[in-house]
Amino acid sequence: MHYLIFFISILFVEVVNPKIDLGLIKEGAKRKVEFKVKNRSDKPIKIYSVSTSCSCTAPSYPSTIPPKSSVDIVIDFDSKGIKGSFERNIVLVMQDSIKYHRLQIVGKVE
Numbered sequence: 001m002h003y004l005i006f007f008i009s010i011l012f013v014e015v016v017n018p019k020i021d022l023g024l025i026k027e028g029a030k031r032k033v034e035f036k037v038k039n040r041s042d043k044p045i046k047i048y049s050v051s052t053s054c055s056c057t058a059p060s061y062p063s064t065i066p067p068k069s070s071v072d073i074v075i076d077f078d079s080k081g082i083k084g085s086f087e088r089n090i091v092l093v094m095q096d097s098i099k100y101h102r103l104q105i106v107g108k109v110e
Contacts, residue, residue, distance in 0.1 A: 002049075012040040013065070013096040015103065022107030028080045035073040035103050037092070039065040046095040053089040056082065057105070065094075075105065082109045 016036040019057065019086055039045045050059040050073055058076045064072050075090060090103040 012095060013045060013066060014038040015101050019104045019106065020106060024108050024110055025079055027082065027109050031077045033075045033077055033105055037065060037072055037073055038070040039071060042067050048093040051091045057088050077105055079109045084108060
């Protein structure tokens with residue numbers, strides 16, 4: 001008798017800091033925000049896309065996270081034209097079991 005066993009490869013990703021508070025900043029100030037993303041698996045994980053909720057945020061990121069490594073998803077934030085409290089959402093789409101991760105930048109512009 002033969003048994004067929006299927007193994008499902010689950011890739012593990014951890015976003016160390018999914019929400020970053022910039023605190024109080026002056027209108028027109030620019031900030032660089034870094035979200036650390038860890039690959040806890042033994043296989044590389046592809047980053048398909050990083051989408052932002054506003055033209056005031058611009059992402060830069062590598063295409064792959066090597067096995068047992070971490071990378072930074074860098075978001076350039078420009079507060080020009082923003083007044084008061086803000087909340088900017090970023091969606092990270094990757095090749096892992098969750099498929100997408102939500103990141104967030106919050107703060108207040110004076």
